[in-house]
Amino acid sequence: MIDPTPPSLPSSACAEVLVGSSNPSFPYLRGWSFHLDSDAALHPKVCVQTSTSAGLDQILPWLFYHKVVGVAQFLLFVEGRAAKPQVVGVLESIPGVKVVYRTQELEEQQARSRIWNETWLAGFFYKPCNYELFVKQSLNMEMAIVMARDAGMDWIIHLDTDELLYPGGAAEYSVRHLLAEVPGDVDMVIFPNYESSVERDDIKDPFSEISMFKKNYDHLPKDTYFGMYKEATRGNPNYFLTYGNGKSAARVQDHLRPNGAHRWHNYAKSPNEIKLEEAAVLHYTYTKFSDLTSRRDRCGCKPTKDDVKRCFMLDFDRAAFIIASTASEEEMLRWYNERVVWNDKQLNLKLLRKGVLTRIYSPMAIVQGLRESGVFTSVIAAAQSLVNDKVSLKESNVQNQNDTKLEKVSRKFIRANSQASVRKILHVLEPAIPPLSPPGLDDPLLEFSTESPGT
Numbered sequence: 001m002i003d004p005t006p007p008s009l010p011s012s013a014c015a016e017v018l019v020g021s022s023n024p025s026f027p028y029l030r031g032w033s034f035h036l037d038s039d040a041a042l043h044p045k046v047c048v049q050t051s052t053s054a055g056l057d058q059i060l061p062w063l064f065y066h067k068v069v070g071v072a073q074f075l076l077f078v079e080g081r082a083a084k085p086q087v088v089g090v091l092e093s094i095p096g097v098k099v100v101y102r103t104q105e106l107e108e109q110q111a112r113s114r115i116w117n118e119t120w121l122a123g124f125f126y127k128p129c130n131y132e133l134f135v136k137q138s139l140n141m142e143m144a145i146v147m148a149r150d151a152g153m154d155w156i157i158h159l160d161t162d163e164l165l166y167p168g169g170a171a172e173y174s175v176r177h178l179l180a181e182v183p184g185d186v187d188m189v190i191f192p193n194y195e196s197s198v199e200r201d202d203i204k205d206p207f208s209e210i211s212m213f214k215k216n217y218d219h220l221p222k223d224t225y226f227g228m229y230k231e232a233t234r235g236n237p238n239y240f241l242t243y244g245n246g247k248s249a250a251r252v253q254d255h256l257r258p259n260g261a262h263r264w265h266n267y268a269k270s271p272n273e274i275k276l277e278e279a280a281v282l283h284y285t286y287t288k289f290s291d292l293t294s295r296r297d298r299c300g301c302k303p304t305k306d307d308v309k310r311c312f313m314l315d316f317d318r319a320a321f322i323i324a325s326t327a328s329e330e331e332m333l334r335w336y337n338e339r340v341v342w343n344d345k346q347l348n349l350k351l352l353r354k355g356v357l358t359r360i361y362s363p364m365a366i367v368q369g370l371r372e373s374g375v376f377t378s379v380i381a382a383a384q385s386l387v388n389d390k391v392s393l394k395e396s397n398v399q400n401q402n403d404t405k406l407e408k409v410s411r412k413f414i415r416a417n418s419q420a421s422v423r424k425i426l427h428v429l430e431p432a433i434p435p436l437s438p439p440g441l442d443d444p445l446l447e448f449s450t451e452s453p454g455t
Contacts, residue, residue: 018057018376044154044179046249047073049144051137052161053080056087060376061207061367062161063094068366069167070176072096075147077140089387090380098147100140110139120259120429129299129311134261138432141258149252155179155189157249158261162284164207164363165191169278173362178279179249187253187271188264192216192246193281197342197357201333206287207367211359212342212352213282217244217438218275220355228356229441231347236339237315243435247281248273260432282363286320286340292332296324313435 048071052059059082063074076082076091079102091099100106115121121138124131141158148156159165170178182189194213196206203209214232217225217239225239233239243262250256250264250271259265286292301311303325308318316339323335342348351357370376380387 018060018371018380042072042176044176045072045152046070046176046179047075047144047148047151047153047156047252048165049075049077049141049148049156049158050161051077051079051133051140052082053078054161055081056090056376056380057205058161059087059091060379061205061370062164063091063097064370064375065164065207065363065366066175067096068370069165070174071165072176073148073151073153074098075100075144077102077144086387090383093383093386094379100143110143113139113142115139115142118429119431120265121432123431124434127310129301130313130317131311134313134432134434137261138258141261141264145252145256145258153252155249156252156256156264157247158258159247159281160261162206162287163193163247164282164284166194166280166282166360166363168280169276178276182274185272186274187251187266187269188273189249190246190263190273190275191248191279191281192218192275193240193244193283194219194358194360195240195242195244196282196284196287197348198287198340199342199348201289201337201341203287205367206284208364208371210284210287211361211364212348213358213360214240214351215356215358216246216280218246219277219280224354224356226441228351228354232351232356234339237319238437238440240438241316241340242283242285242314244438245433245436246275258432259430260434262435263433265430282360286336289333289336292320292324292336296321314437 048066059076066074074097076097077100078088078091081087082091083101088099088101091097115138116125121135124134124138137158144158145156157165165175167173167175167178170181179189194215196210197212197214198206198210199212200209229239238244245262247261248263253266255266255268257265257267265271295317299311299321301307301321303322305318305322308321312318312321319339323332327335337343348357352359
């Protein structure tokens with residue numbers, strides 16, 4: 001796989017992150033083609049689905065890391081940068097990757113989904129920014145279930161491209177081995193999330209530069225969590241900057257449906273679920289200073305306390321949007337260092353000793369090893385001719401080609417939901433699980449469960 005001359009990359013920013021040095025740290029990765037043919041008999045087969053607008057600099061490390069830990073198939077619902085020909089040409093060349101474009105046909109198809117006739121997601125309809133994304137993710141997850149079942153997958157997991165699965169507690173560093181040990185009567189496995197704790201304000205590649213994480217409430221003794229809460233929160237609205245209710249893997253089976261981006265459910269029964277005691281989802285949130293402005297630029301809300309509640313579900317996202325919209329760059333950097341960056345080494349050491357913070361090096365080592373072994377540059381080089389062909393096509397031709405690729409899945413999806421699509425009444429189901437903050441000091445007796453408030 002290794003070309004001694006680094007190939008041309010889509011952008012200089014991408015090159016900085018994806019090109020390694022001349023001294024590989026994982027030499028045993030050389031020549032590893034990542035083809036799935038030899039793994040055809042391995043079970044369970046794990047599928048990861050995402051909705052993304054990221055570039056190759058983020059998607060490739062995320063994708064190949066999950067290949068290393070045993071994910072068999074990736075369903076990428078792309079738009080924005082992720083849907084550009086230079087990016088898609090590379091992604092479509094990778095075995096086990098299926099790309100779904102946000103075309104007009106896809107939107108029309110999802111407009112006929114049974115979800116619109118049910119109440120569980122209704123509270124998120126017709127709202128901007130994070131609410132709109134939450135609905136889009138849920139509709140994509142619904143479609144991904146059909147695709148995963150048709151591909152013979154055993155488990156499906158929805159992740160964002162700023163999240164890595166950490167299979168702690170498995171006999172091997174493998175999500176497949178972890179899920180193989182789950183009892184057969186379990187329908188859903190919850191991965192509590194750990195949140196990245198950046199120690200500098202100049203991070204360029206979070207997956208290979210960050211090793212410190214804040215542990216989830218579910219993985220800490222309650223007296224430690226509440227005893228260290230104020231020091232761990234550092235003046236922010238909540239213990240975590242963003243969500244604290246993890247992500248989940250669902251066994252692919254009849255009547256499976258999404259229940260928001262964090263959970264799955266079933267139309268025919270209440271899923272039997274377990275929560276993992278050592279494994280986690282590593283959430284790399286606000287890891288770069290530029291994340292403040294990039295998140296701001298994706299949302300057209302006014303930077304007022306009332307309007308941000310309309311757009312964002314979590315308190316820190318609201319505060320970050322207001323700062324990014326009203327402050328100077330110098331003020332934003334100062335705020336970022338006060339609220340996000342862990343500059344106090346003595347506090348860090350104290351929280352590490354208490355177990356609130358933890359060091360996890362495996363993802364960093366794997367991503368660095370993949371880069372140093374030339375995996376990322378090799379897959380780009382191998383796809384270069386396909387990329388060039390896509391760039392030379394007109395946008396209309398590209399969309400027509402993409403629509404054709406969706407036709408088979410679309411027919412199955414529409415047929416499966418045709419009866420539901422003509423219903424005129426809302427079917428009452430429990431509300432979707434939104435992103436939830438961990439418990440605060442005001443509710444020390446709260447059992448932080450997977451249920452939505454009020455259910």
